[in-house]
Amino acid sequence: MSNVIACIDGSSAMSAVVESAAWASAQLTAPLTLLHVIEEGHAAARQDMTGHIGLGSRERLLEELAELDAQKGKLLLEHGHQLLDEAKRQVLANSKVTDVAMRQRHGALVESLLALAAETRLLVMGVHGEDHGAGSHIGSQLETVLRRVHKPILLTPDKFTAPNSVMLAYDGSASTKKAIELLAKSPLFAGMPVHVVMVGADSDSNNAALDWAREALQQGGHQVETAIVAGDVEPALHQYQDQHQIGMMVMGAYGHSKIRQFLVGSTTTAMIEASKTPLLILR
Template identity: 55%
Template sequence: MTNVVSCIDAAALNDAVCDYSAWAAQQLEAPVTLLHVLEEQQRVQPDVTGNIGLGTREHLLDELAELDEKRAKLALQHGHLLLEQAAKKVQAQGVTVVTQRQRHGTLSNALLDMEDDMRLCVLGLHGEDSANQLHKVGSQLETVIRTVHRPLLLTPSSYTAPKQAMFAYDGSATASKGVETLAQSPLVKGMAVHVVMVADASSKHQEQLAWAKEQLENGGHHVSTALLQGEVEPSLHAYQKQYDIDLMVMGAFGHSRIRQFLIGSTTMKMLQESTSPVLVLR
């Protein structure tokens, strides 16, 4: 697990994806692999029956096949151009080792194939199908979150170098593992970390927060904790805004209300409302 994999598409937020990829690569002292995926286009077969002669039908089908071939070649060339532009941008920010990969198929399958060499995956919150629509998350994002087993850095449309991180903690085994991972990760080296739990104010939850704080402090972080009541998404975002936190961190698939929002409609609501990067730990 060595590479920062940066997912490039035709969306305007490629600049932010490149910026966050370069930042992460420098924090992790890792090379960058730029990935562009060409999805198979499903062409609707036209109805060329009826009163058209056989020769005319065959001619139309030949033209459609030729058009499909031209589209595929143009998509390939466009992908290469996107990757070359992204490589120049990442290299200009001081990343010396940058490779380019173009794949056919789906993004989730391409990332699964690359998992063995992946340390972190960076992709935009808004894909090319939603780049011009506010509060709409890229269509492939939920599939990637569910299937890829590496940390995911989901980026907004503009870049700000992260200075503070907030861990959305629920006390589950998965989230606790995420705390241990974050404590040792150079990705957040030197940052203040806020550990925030949305739950009732019980002694158990206080103890869990104290444990998380100890782990992160042992990793060299300045740590603040908060135990909030209310709905998960608005409570977390309100806290984030109050303390001007520019990186949200959460563990995927815990066993509480945060788990419910991670795998249900609240997850997408959380991501839709996010104006800062979200780091999802697996």
């Protein structure tokens, strides 16, 4: 069975990641895996301090450096175990989820996630990573993950509130039509009202696209609201979300052509940086 995989680190968003992953696991009736990755970048680069010292001193220094590396590796491993243990306690104490696994891997985060892709149903991450304090900018590795990991990714700010409604940023394209079909049948949003919002002109073609989306979602048992709003994409969508107090936004990520990748990628990043609620990114 595919898992909800929560990326655990020492960031300010860790508790929110655990909460959102537990919520998603319960909604999907899917096992939850807590993942901590020890990256090579966490180890300080070794400086060449052997320069012009004698052979005996150089050998002794290299031995001491090797011992320090080993000690640091043990500390990072123990720190990871503590983070995972705490995250599991939080899940078991505050949710109905009981199927919780813990995994710790060494290497690059993206490569670890790609290695687990076959068993991933949903990936959960914090907007701000361990090396990024809370603020307006997204975590340093998040953009790379969004581009390379082709799985749904649930991003959470530093505080998580379970949503009672959801909003899809829609443009009538084939990819967003696929998102409508996924949303219509996904237990993640079972019983929730769904808002489908387009940014653009109030044209016949856009209204026809919204009519199709409304019908598809209603067949999935959802109460549906549709809207066309004017303005720049990010502020227009977030203004609508704020006005209607919508708990989660769903949108597509980066495109493939260089032009679309630049435009859509910039929009995606802007949406993530400005979001105050969880954001589900679909590929």
